[in-house]
Amino acid sequence: MNIIDSKRIWLSSPHMGGTEQKFVKEAFDTNWVAPLGPNVNGFESDLETYLGENVHAAALSSGTASLHLGLKLLDVGVDDEVLCQSFTFAASANPIVYLGAKPVFIDSERDTWNICPQQLEIAIKDRIAKGKKPKAIIAVHLYGMPYNIEAVHNIASEYRIPILEDSAEALGSSYQGIKCGTFGDISILSFNGNKIITTSGGGSLISKNKEHRDKAIFWATQSRDNAPHYEHSEIGYNYRMSNITAGIGRGQMEVLEPHVNNRRSNFEFYKKNLEDSSEIKFLEEPSGYYSNRWLTCIETSSYQLREAIRLSLAEENIESRPLWKPMHQQAVFADCDAYLNGISDDLFDRGLCLPSGSNLEEDDLYRIVSVIKNVLR
Numbered sequence: 001m002n003i004i005d006s007k008r009i010w011l012s013s014p015h016m017g018g019t020e021q022k023f024v025k026e027a028f029d030t031n032w033v034a035p036l037g038p039n040v041n042g043f044e045s046d047l048e049t050y051l052g053e054n055v056h057a058a059a060l061s062s063g064t065a066s067l068h069l070g071l072k073l074l075d076v077g078v079d080d081e082v083l084c085q086s087f088t089f090a091a092s093a094n095p096i097v098y099l100g101a102k103p104v105f106i107d108s109e110r111d112t113w114n115i116c117p118q119q120l121e122i123a124i125k126d127r128i129a130k131g132k133k134p135k136a137i138i139a140v141h142l143y144g145m146p147y148n149i150e151a152v153h154n155i156a157s158e159y160r161i162p163i164l165e166d167s168a169e170a171l172g173s174s175y176q177g178i179k180c181g182t183f184g185d186i187s188i189l190s191f192n193g194n195k196i197i198t199t200s201g202g203g204s205l206i207s208k209n210k211e212h213r214d215k216a217i218f219w220a221t222q223s224r225d226n227a228p229h230y231e232h233s234e235i236g237y238n239y240r241m242s243n244i245t246a247g248i249g250r251g252q253m254e255v256l257e258p259h260v261n262n263r264r265s266n267f268e269f270y271k272k273n274l275e276d277s278s279e280i281k282f283l284e285e286p287s288g289y290y291s292n293r294w295l296t297c298i299e300t301s302s303y304q305l306r307e308a309i310r311l312s313l314a315e316e317n318i319e320s321r322p323l324w325k326p327m328h329q330q331a332v333f334a335d336c337d338a339y340l341n342g343i344s345d346d347l348f349d350r351g352l353c354l355p356s357g358s359n360l361e362e363d364d365l366y367r368i369v370s371v372i373k374n375v376l377r
């Protein structure tokens with residue numbers, strides 16, 4: 001096939017369910033074209049109903065903004081240290097720097113690819129021995145796979161360090177039947193264009209503590225004190241979600257389950273068609289873990305094979321991407337301390353994300369698999 005006549009296959013593209021425009025039209029018809037309105041409240045209530053567990057949701061402009069306010073709620077400030085999973089997207093760590101605090105990176109474990117409980121405990125003990133107790137832990141459910149909730153939360157509570165759960169990639173995932181996005185002292189979701197559901201751009205801060213939610217909304221709407229004029233006793237932000245994008249979110253919530261099912265079927269399709277090769281491995285769900293399979297990732301036997309597959313897919317107009325480059329390898333974080341075991345470096349070397357959208361068609365999947373099989377042959 002030739003790049004000109006073959007349809008582009010994206011890694012993960014927006015997938016509308018059909019009712020989004022109805023909610024957006026309602027917003028126009030009633031002139032609620034503002035960072036507040038019925039869709040914002042409705043979307044928050046949809047999220048709360050879906051997540052259960054008595055959580056409160058604040059709809060914000062992005063997952064990154066939600067992380068920023070989440071860290072602020074956990075009282076992270078100048079010169080504090082925050083332990084952060086190294087194997088993640090930079091948006092998990094950047095808000096630490098916004099607050100003048102310092103990230104300290106923690107490597108991953110093999111079973112989930114997420115924060116390694118052993119390295120986490122080593123790091124906590126070492127930071128305390130060096131005279132500074134970490135202010136918070138950022139744990140990430142990467143690619144939708146839950147991190148080891150039990151081990152990580154046991155360590156956090158033993159040392160009384162709060163957890164900010166980065167569930168940006170994990171809406172629809174669960175651990176022991178409990179939904180991701182409800183485990184952290186504070187949790188965040190993202191509705192960016194490539195995520196499980198999208199509002200074109202957006203995020204949410206989730207907490208079981210209603211005061212957290214109310215404070216996040218206060219900060220997100222410029223910290224306006226209760227007065228007839230504009231009165232401010234705190235620095236504010238313009239981080240609220242708009243009523244238009246929230247309308248898209250309400251429509252998307254109606255198709256969350258089918259989206260998760262489609263992504264899980266993509267994973268099953270790839271696995272069924274490629275697992276015979278000894279050169280390719282898939283990340284299995286440990287017992288009790290349920291991943292939304294946001295992206296299907298493969299672990300190839302070598303960097304060379306990974307690149308050969310990636311370049312062959314690109315030649316056929318198919319987007320694929322190496323796994324996240326760990327934060328401890330990023331130039332911007334070069335001066336940060338890190339507790340490493342080599343696992344995320346290895347995954348970054350050999351891993352590849354395959355097209356995983358909930359709108360992929362069977363023909364697309366066959367096309368992708370046949371390119372990969374050709375490389376393996």
Ligand SMILES: *Cc1c(COP(=O)(O)O)cnc(C)c1O
Pocket residue numbers: 061062063064065088089091092140166168169189190191192201202203
């Ligand atoms: C997408 C993402 C974010 C940031 O969310 P935005 O809505 O894009 O700001 C944070 N963490 C992880 C792990 C993500 O994948």
